[in-house]
Amino acid sequence: MTNHAPGVAYPVQLPMAPKKSTPLKVIKTIGFYALVILIIAFFLFPTLWVVVTSFKLPVEYFSIPPRWIPEAPTLDHYRKMFVDYKVAGAIQNSIIISAANTIVTLLFAVPLAYAIGRYRAGGSFLPGWIISQRMLPPVAIVLPFFLIFRQFKLINTYQGMIIAYAIFFIPFAAWILLGFFEDFPQDIQDAAMIDGASEVGALVRIVLPLLASGIFVVALLVFIFTWNDLLIALVLTRQETRTLMVFFTAALVSPTQEDFGVAAGAVGIGMIPAYLFALFGQRYLVRGLTMGGLKE
Amino acid sequence: MGQRSESVRLTAAEGRPSVWPSGQAYAKGKARRRRLTPFYFAGPAVIFVFVGSIFMALYALYISFFDYQLQRPGAPRFVGLKNYAEAFTDAKLWTSIWQTFTIAVPALALEIVFGLALAMLLNRSFRGRAIAISLIVTPVMVSSAAAGMAWRLLLEPRYGPVNDILSRLSGQPVQIGWLSSVEWARPAIVLTDVWHMTPFVMLLVLAGLGSISDDIYGAAKIDGASGWRLFVDITLPLLKPILVLVILLRGIDLVRIFDLIFIMTKGGPGTITKTVSYYIYENGLSFFRIGYASAMAWIVAIFFIIFSKFYLDYLRKESR
Incomplete structure (x- = not known):
């Protein structure tokens, strides 16, 4: 048996409940909670740092050693971001493109899933198709899009992105x-x-309402993954249609520049949908992220 | 079969005399309609997706036979397999594939080790467990672009908190140029990806642990197994299907790594973090050598597909 196990090793004890003397148990419990808090801190820290940085004045984020908590919090970067950098346009583009893509995707995907689920039409083909599509280097798919969209004047348009x-x-x-x-x-x-x-009537009036919560979660996942995408947006958008992720690439040209705080603010805004989902939709994460490869 | 009997029943119910020709024709028409129904539902999506992506893939194959350079005037010139010949002798391409693995393999290994450890740690009931897990998994849904930006701020040599923490811990000033030094650029990318995706591995392993019944542990403990042996002999083998899935999903994403590279290092310093996705991107969309980039994309795609086919076959054999 052991030989077949993947070669992974780590020095942590199995979580078998210790049923021993009380003082030891108390120490163990405290140690356990300390460890958990440390782990949570590690995974939250980058986001916190980004958010805190966006409220710091340049003097503060360019101080050595770094000042962890701003003494004079400022909204200056947010003003700059919206007035000078026109981040509102990028946020708006991200919302429009993600929402429209979610709707279009569901309009096609719901009937497709229904046909496969009810009639078993080509069901075994779908996973293979998705896996092989995921396996391709994304650039391989983006290049022909770029060329063909140039021909059809779809670069820098919402329709093309969608x-x-x-x-x-x-x-x-x-x-x-x-x-x-x-x-x-x-x-x-x-x-x-x-x-x-x-x-169709039965599907729309009976089946879909009963599946509404599941469909809603899929919609959220599609929205967030579209929102998060960098490469397609990078290649197919220009100034007018660029999304928030593309905005990042332009915001922080050099870390010694003034726009340090602006970049931090934009990144914080870019993380909002992800945090909302992680906090409220977490129980659907497993299914969504494994593409249904694993049912909870 | 089911449809036919149903329609026969219907004709009977309508009180028609069972005149077979018309009944049969009726049944046939209905059966055909039933058989076609799934295509009405699936059709639009199938046409849109398949025509879209197959056309795109074939178009990429087509232009890979041309000397197609966007910034040069004149029509693309057909050059046959020249692009492929160039790719196979392009040392930079093979270096980029190697560099991809020097980032992907350590990242994958660390994510699995830490993901397993975290899952084992949290696989017990304690107060605040749900909140703890919710907070730990927050990085997973964050985009790679945002994760890369956040870590750029953290790893900033002079103003970033990472060097500050290291300085305080070691008691002497640490000024590691994480993203600008040849030794540290790849560890920095790996660190960022480990932060980003370890919770994902943890979630999957937790799901797997949840499906292992306590009876098995009870039986093993009666047999005298404990701690480490319990983990190696019982937990790990039972987690194998999950780990296989994790390796597949994370492995695919890691060998295609692009966003973090683009945001954090742009392939530098020098070419030390130039992964294969980034190298092809650069050729196609910075230098606009479209034909050559397409040829490389096809070679790499075939390379990955064969690689993962062997991996899947191997797993299938192992799991039997």
């Missing part, structure tokens, strides 16, 4: 949705159809 993203995200969304449709009891829909509803 087409490109939808092609990426429809198989992904359909694959997660498929799990929901497979788990859905078909009798409910059949009953509605015997009562005279058409198939």
Whole structure:
């Protein structure tokens, strides 16, 4: 058995509840909580630093040694960000493109997942397709997009971005949705159809409302992954349509420049959807991030 | 079969005399309609996605046979396999593949070790567990671009907190140029990715641990196993399917690593962090050698697909 285990080793004891003397137990508990807090601190610290930096004056973030807590918090960078750097445009682009792509992706992916889930049409093909699409170096896919979109004048347009993203995200969304449709009891829909509803009617009025929470989570995932994408946006957008992620690449040209705090603020804004999801949608994370490869 | 009997039943219910020709025709038409239904639903998506991506892939293959340089006037010139020949002898391409692995392998190993450790630590009931896990997984949904930016601020040699912490701990000034020195650039990328994705590994392992029944541990403890042996002999083998999935998902993402490189180092200093994705990007979209970049993209894609096919076959054999 041991020989087959992947070669991973680490020096932590198994979490078997110790049932020993009380003082030792207390020390262990304190140690355990200290460790957990340390770990949480490690994973939260970068974000906190970014947020704190965005409220510091240049004197403070350019102080040696670094000043950890700003003495004179300022909103100056946010004013600059919106007035001088026009970050609002980038945020707006990110929202428009992510939301539109979410809608388009679901409009295609829901019927696709339904067809596969109910009729078993080509179901085994989908995972293979998604995996192989994920395996390609992203640049391999972006290059032809770039060339063809140049021909059709789709560079620097919302439509172009949405087409490109939808092609990426429809198989992904359909694959997660498929799990929901497979788990859905078909009798409910059949009953509605015997009562005279058409198939589409039964789907829209009976099935989809019952699956609403699952579909909503898929929508959130598609939204965030679109929001987070850098490469496609980098290649297919220009000044007018650039997203927040592309804005980052321009914001922090050199760390000694004044716009240190502006960059920090923009990064903080860029992280907001991720934090909202991690805090409130965490129980769907596993399914979403493994593309349904693992059902909770 | 089901559809046919259903339609026969329907004709009977409508009180038609069972005149077979018309009944059969009715049944046939209905059956065909039923058979086509999934295509009405799946059709639009299939056409959109498949036509879209297959067309794109074939177009990339097509231009890979041309000397296609955007900034040079004149039509692209057909050069046959010349781009492929150039790629196979391009030392920079092979160096970039090697450098990709020098980042991907340590990152993957660390993420699995730490992810496992965290999951084992948190796989017990304690007060505040749900909140602790929620807070730990926050980096996962953050974009690579934002993660890279955040760590650029943290790793800033003079004003960043990482060197500050190291200075305080060691008692002497530490001024590591994380992203500007040849020795530290790759560890810096690895560190960022470990911060970003270790919680993801942890989540998956936690899900796997949740499905292991306590009875197994009970039985093993009766047999006298404890601590480390319990982990190696029981937990790890039972986690194997999860670890396989983790290695596949993280491995794929790590060999394609681009965003962190683009944000943090742009392949530098020198070419020490120039991964294969970044090298192809640079050729295609900075130097606009589109034909050559497409050829490299195809070579690398085939290389990765073969590699992962062997990996999957190997796993399938192992798991039997």
